Amino acid sequence: MDEMEIIRIKEFVKDMDKAQKIIYYEVKRKNVGLAVYLSIMIPGAGHMYLEKVGKGVILLILVVILMVLGSLLTIVLIGVLLLLVAIIIWVYIIYDAYKSAKSYNSQLYSIIFDED
Numbered sequence: 001m002d003e004m005e006i007i008r009i010k011e012f013v014k015d016m017d018k019a020q021k022i023i024y025y026e027v028k029r030k031n032v033g034l035a036v037y038l039s040i041m042i043p044g045a046g047h048m049y050l051e052k053v054g055k056g057v058i059l060l061i062l063v064v065i066l067m068v069l070g071s072l073l074t075i076v077l078i079g080v081l082l083l084l085v086a087i088i089i090w091v092y093i094i095y096d097a098y099k100s101a102k103s104y105n106s107q108l109y110s111i112i113f114d115e116d
Helices: 004-011 017-029 032-041 044-048 053-072 077-112
Strands: none
Touching: 004 017, 004 077, 017 077, 032 044, 032 077, 044 053, 044 077, 053 077
């Protein structure tokens, strides 16, 4: 979440009562399971859902390139290694989507319910 987004949220919730803040949090928070599911189905899609579109696109392109090259070079050992690297990166992408969604929700909660 960038600084402008944080300022915007703080300004938006400053006059809300607790019930309104809870509703706003529930609407704004990201579904961790959905972020993971999207990353399982398409590498980088979970990051795109979390509004990290650039990172998601780069991860998607990286995995696709590694898989295509690995598939074309499977006759040689390097192809198998490239496929293995692609799978390892994909698993990391799934984990990172999970971690990023949890972090986003935690940060959002702190911003909304912060009593400064």
